[in-house]
Amino acid sequence: MPPWVACVPRSSCLRTSRTIERLSLPFSPPRTVQSSTTYLRTRRASTHVAPTAINVRPNIPPQSQELYDALDGLSKHAAEYVNISRLQLAQRGVTTQDAVVRIAILSLNSQKSAQMLARLLLADPLGTEGQWEKTLEESEEDGRAMLLRHGNEGDANTASPLYKILSVPSRILGAHHLEILVSTLNVNTSHAAPVSTNESSQDALLVPKIQAPTARGLPIPYPVHKTLVIGQGLGSAVDYGKFTADTVGDNYGMVKVAIHLPPPSTDADPGDSATYSPVNIDTGVKALTKFRESIANSEFFERGWFRSGVPGLSKWLVRDLQSSGPVKPAIRTLIGSIADDVEANITKLDTQQLNRLAAVPTYQQTSESVLRHLETWAEKSHTELRDQLDEAFTAPNWYKLVWWKLLWRVDDVTMITEEILQKKWLVDAEKNSIYLAGRMNQAGFPEVLQVVQEVVVPEPLATLEGNAPIDPRSRGEQTPTDISTEVKEIIPWPSQMAASRTILLKDTIPPLQAFAQRLVLQTLSTTSLSSALSALLYVAMPTFSVFEAGAVAALGFVYSLRRMQKLWESTREMWQAELREEGRKTLKHTEETVRLIVRRTERPTMENEGAVGRKRAREAVLRVREALGRV
Structure with a gap:
């Protein structure tokens, strides 16, 4: 015991003991x-x-x-x-x-x-x-x-x-x-x-x-x-x-x-x-x-x-x-x-x-929204087709191709018609379709819809006498092994207008240019022939006066011009009508394609990401609590 402890009074020791206990x-x-x-x-x-x-x-x-x-x-x-x-x-x-x-x-x-x-x-x-x-x-x-x-x-x-x-x-x-x-x-x-x-x-x-x-x-x-x-x-x-x-x-x-x-x-x-x-x-x-x-x-x-x-x-x-x-x-x-x-x-x-x-809209809301935008786009596109083509066919450039100017403007047919197709035929509609395609892509709709066509193969034909069946190959037909399910892939609908324009450029303008050149050549040929016939009659037949011979030449000239006017103007009107009709068909086909995509696209399932992992984690927590309670 330390010496200083022995000097402490007993009361102090007891008080200290109680203090420590307290x-x-x-x-x-x-x-x-x-x-x-x-x-x-x-x-x-x-x-x-x-x-x-x-x-x-x-x-x-x-x-x-x-x-x-x-x-x-x-x-x-x-x-x-x-x-x-x-x-x-x-x-x-x-x-x-x-x-x-x-x-x-x-x-x-x-x-x-x-x-x-x-x-x-x-x-x-x-x-x-x-x-x-x-x-x-x-x-x-x-x-x-x-x-x-x-x-x-x-x-x-x-x-x-x-x-x-x-x-x-x-x-x-x-x-x-x-x-x-x-x-x-x-x-x-x-x-x-x-x-x-x-x-x-x-x-x-x-x-x-x-x-x-x-x-x-x-x-x-x-x-x-x-x-x-x-x-x-x-x-x-x-x-x-x-x-x-x-x-x-x-x-x-x-x-x-x-x-x-x-x-x-x-x-x-x-x-x-x-x-x-x-x-x-x-x-x-x-x-x-x-x-x-x-x-x-x-x-x-x-x-x-x-x-x-x-x-x-x-x-x-x-x-x-x-x-x-x-x-x-x-x-x-x-x-x-x-x-x-x-x-x-x-x-x-x-x-x-x-x-x-x-916060994500439902499939029905998304579909209705896409269809509303589609209707707005179709209305604007049809209006554009009408107004832009009316403006193009009343413009001075189109007037350059009237029948009586065709004789010296025949080489400009391709340039003028291509300009109309490139600048006036569904240009804004094609741009707006890209925006609509972006909305659909964001909503989960595809741009291409695959249409499956099943070809039914007929049974082998039998002869009238009940003999063995006739081999389809002998008739030039496809055999069952040659026929299968065909998958027809439609062009992506935003590209249908560009594809239609390309087809019009390739299928209508070259024939129109060739017809104009042929018509001008026929007109010049008819006029030349009538003039030659008039001169021949005047020289070979003294009874024909100059006026009578000139009447033959004038008749041939008027006939050739009238023929050129009638054929060329009717061709121009047909080309105008074809552009309008093809534009209408293209818009209608595009609209139907989009509606078909919306209707046939499978309803997306709204999955809760990570739900399976969180469920397993909850089960693991439950096992920990149960094990802790039993310890």
Whole structure:
């Protein structure tokens, strides 16, 4: 016994004992633990797995096998809806009955405040100040996280580029198989952009990212079971509120926020179930220092300790850490949180998909809309055909091809008629059909409709005498092996007007040009022959006067011109009528084709994308809940 304890009066000792009992400090071991060396060797070899290690299927207790398999099924069927790091932590938690529990203490500002709070939570007031406490108090801000493990201060730890490992001889860590990660959480919403827009604030709190200052690459996730956030003043509380604006609920009690505020005038114990808790680290440090100086300062320690708000955080720290079965309550809470998160993500995607499907018009609405646009297009196209051809056939260019100008304009027939077809025949209708085709393509209607024609093959014909059937080949007919189902592919309907124009250019203009040239030649020939006959009559027959011979020549000339006028004008009118009729037929055929496409196109099925995968994920979540309930 230390000599200074013997000098303390008995009343002080009793008061100190009652004070310690009232405080219910978590540093009192609830059960006998192994020796430090044996315990550390066993725990580090069997339960602790580094976050970057490759997972090897461990020896799972029989009572936890079903739950482990259910979690494994969740990773297979719901990988896109779950945080894999948290799921792996939950799987490691069911491999042993007394698994290691990870708790993170994250500072909203300087990591030094998180280190000081960790020191208050783990320090033993009845013991002397340890070297690990000095390390936490004097550690420089280098950006590296710190991992606090149970062990003797002289134990050697494997160096890690991600965090600094510190062995702490704390009974809390040893009794509860606890590890504490001390780091920072950047919630400066005005300057710092989140690493990933898809990461929720809950994932950022329960899966903090750690990285050494000199390391390259992405930060490494370090999932934890619980997180204690420490902030400085009301400003950090506001920043934290903005950061967690997307979180609904209290994070299943796994996250607690402590805000450094001036100590209250009276003792305040918000309890370990409150989400927020005021704390004053300076008051707690002073109370701890005074009590270590002399046990006579127990009353000062009691008042300062409760005013600092540390007792409530200490109770929350060790809550749900005692093993009450194969799985610790903290791990059960983690698994339940994962299951709820998966269901929430699935429900969110279902809602988005249903909203998208509700915004898509039905097949009937789409068909009616296409047919309305088709009717508008057909009306405008027929009007265009009439007006544009009327304008073309009253234009000066068409007047150049009247019968009496044909003698010197015969070579311009091809140029003028081609110009009419290229510039006046359904030009705007063809352009507007492209817009209509775009609407139909967007609605899922094809541009080409395949019409299947089945050819029925007759039975072999028999002779009248009842002899053997006649071979169809002998009659030049097709045999059954030669006849099959024929597929007739219609030209894409937006190209039908261009195809019709091309046919008119090839089939009507060359014959028209040839007929004009032939007509001019016949007219000139008839006129020449009549003139030659008139001269011959005048020379050979003296009874014919000049006027009589000239009458013969004039008769031939008038006949040839009249014939040319009659034939050419009738041909021109026929060509005009053919252009109008072909345009009308083309528009009608195009309209009927579009209606046939709309009528024969199969009704599209509105499938809920990913519905099968989400159903499997829900089933996996249900298996996890059922297995967790039976453990």
